[in-house]
Amino acid sequence: VSPYDPIMKALKIFKVVQYPGEFIITFPQCYHSGFNTGYNFNEAVNFTTNFWINFGVRAVSDYKFTRKKCVFDIYLLLKSILKEFLASNHKVTTNLGLYRDAFNVLLNEVNTEMKRISKLSEMGVKIINHSESNNQSGLLDNESFCHICHTTFTFAYCQFEHDTHVSIETGNLCLEHGLKQLRRTTATDRFTVNIKQDMDDVFQLLRQCGEKLDH
Secondary structure (H helix, E strand, C coil): CCCCCHHHHHCCCCCCCCCCCCCCCCCCCCCCCCCCCCCCCCCCCCCCCHHHHHHHHHHHHHHHHHCCCCCCCHHHHHHHHHHHHHHCCCCCCCCHHHHHHHHHHHHHHHHHHHHHHHHHHHCCCEEEECHHHCCCCCCCCHHHECCCCCCECCCEEEEECCCCCCCCCCEEECHHHHHHHHCCCCCHHHEEEEECCCHHHHHHHHHHHHHHHHC
16 A cells, blocks of 8 residues: 555655664554665664564464465564573563563464364364474475465464365365364365474473463
């Protein structure tokens, strides 16, 4: 959407010229765009403050709704933050709010995904563990996204073996849409759930962080 589009008239718009040596900071949920007025070298740096996590998770939901792909896996980032927390001094109080937010958000996501895996298993879907070969870098490729909503696969994803007699979406699916598609067919033997993460490692990380946060 262009800032000059009629739909933007209800919003307050600021224009600024950035000169050499200056930098501009934008806030969460702030639309921004720009253009060059001449030859130049420019660089964009992404950084966040401690209160960003909830905005980031909300953005994942917004992206899922609009079918926009994320550029990185936020839940792997949260895992890294919590691993940093465990490695820090036991009495550390700096960034405690950040660690607590990361713990709560990751715990909620893990519980949600485990409930979906349990439901899929109850429906007869085969569960396959691929965690030993999982790429932990957080970088995303074309196989890391749900075929329907384009959300990322952090912990697990569904696969459906193509069947010309069944009119449902095929390809890699997030667990949410895997469940929805499975309810449209009785061909449960064509579905598999692929576990990407070592869930024992994830549970241990959450348990240790929970204990440290409580002390």
